[in-house]
Amino acid sequence: MFKKIVVFLIIFSLTFPFSVSFASPTPLVISEGVLSYIAYLAQLAGLKVFDEYSNRSMLEDVVSYLSVEQYADIDRYYKENAEIRDGSVFIEPNRSHIKGFLDINNAIFDANSAVAQMVLPQVVDTVYNNVSASYDFFCSALDVADGVTSDFISTAIGVGGKLIEGVLYFPTDSPFDLFNRWHGNSAIDGREVVVPLFDNVFPSLSGNTLQFSRKITSSVLVRRPFSGNVRNVDTKFLIENSFFDSSGVLLFTDHSYYIYSKLLKRWRTLTPSTSNGLPCVTVNNFIRTLEYSNGFPQGYKRELQIEYFIYAFKNAAARDAFLATETLSFSSDTADIFLSCVALANERILYHDEVINKAMEREWNFPVVPAYFPTVKNPALDWVLENDWDAGVVINPTLEQMLADASTISVPIARDTYSHLLERDIHEPDVINWGSASHLGVNSNASAWTQTGSTTGSTTGVSFWDKVIPKVDALATVATGFISSTYSDFKSPHISILDKFPFCLPRDLYSLFTLFVSTPKTPFFSVDINGYIVNIDFAVFEPFVLVVRSFILCFVVYKLILLTKGVLQ
């Protein structure tokens, strides 16, 4: 047997190109049909068949370094929501700006849990006549910190939930109309998040009004956030959602390209403090394009969004501190309220041409993106993105293409770069006494704020604060009553049989192996011998190790082929 292997390896080595590197593994090409079904099954089992460990996001590694073991689910939240900006961890409210975890909220504040992490009240004022107020809360289902578990958390534990999410939508001009969605175990490690979907809410375009409605019943969503080589405010990233039906067939994908740039921050608005007002800073956050592939059932194919944040501060000093550092975090106590505004760019002009165009001129090292934004124009009031935008390009219509794009992305590991970050940078609880926004110093009579600078027209206007703040208070009030009385209205959280003993064992075994997966690192040692530093760098062996790795992989594949014959009998 040993001789056969040696002969095989020798023969193979003669035909195998030595230049092939396995440092960045070849992606598994999975086409639609049966193979996609296999992938689907594997993903349901939590197997990262799409994952390439060398492409782990910078953020993921930073968070991994900062993780606190008993708060694993909270960490997942940070993975999706934290950013590194200038060496500081910046916790953003959820990028998906209409979300609420109201039930968790109640549990958190009833228990006054140490693990409570409150996302600042986030109010969304869209330009499509749909003012929505929402709050995001995240809490580990297993509240081990203080030993207090609310009924809600107990329920979540009882059904196997680890991170329970709910989404509540509160339209402005109607009685609180509740849409809700539950995710159970929805946060799965890795860049790909497999989300079981229940009642999905999707936007649809009706005339000039963007409406939210429940339209689609698919069974699973695979979320693939891609990031550029540098994950900071100068980069852009893509979130791709792939929607599968219950049989594993890809229904459609949507692509959201986010562009962050310091250039966008040049345009900001300061609101002078008044006796009843709050000093504010409006900061451009990102440009987002969203496109749906063919198969999206509503005929709504694309949109361009621009999101800007409005930070309201307790006082001018806090505002100035923010302007000096452009750093904002929950632990810094600089921001009192955070407002996120999203505008459809073709309906309201928020940005000056110069800003946009300079952002587009930046070097694109993101392999998927360059097909976009070939030109950006602003004739009169409407944005026009020529070429691809108007042509309605369908991106990655297949999983195969999706994987092919993903394979060319390389993200460096940030553990070393950001090793100076401490746990407290992201884990400082910011528990706010819920029930009213008044303690934040927010006054409903806040003065008007206006958009100034290089922009066309005004955005929200005088009534913005008057419109928003009562909603914040109302939401808090309604939420409290809602949780205590109508919890049963929610759908049951999703339960995965693969989390239950003994069905969990295959995945546990897989998880055990993945513990040993890491980014290949060339050994390098420094030894101090009587004051002389001796560096031992194994980089010289890199060509040989490439061959060794290749042989090992070939051997594994060879053994699996042989093993398959016996297994399939």
Add this chain to the structure above:
Amino acid sequence: MRGIFNAIIEVLKSIFTAVISFLPDSPFKSVFSKLNLDTNLLGYLNWIFPVGEIVSIFAIWVSAVLAYYLIMQILRFVKVIK
């Protein structure tokens, strides 16, 4: 008709969910989150031994085998094969 089917599926799903909710959680999952293997050493190991690729290949192989057995069962059920 669709509503009836959906209702049946919902009932079955509820029963299934209720049954499996009585099963205990994975006893090992929490252990994995607490393990903190030394990154440098793991990096060195992965440098010479392609753990990630092997795990990926193994995962897809297991998935393929499972799919094979599933498809075989279906084909047997419809009498395509014996």
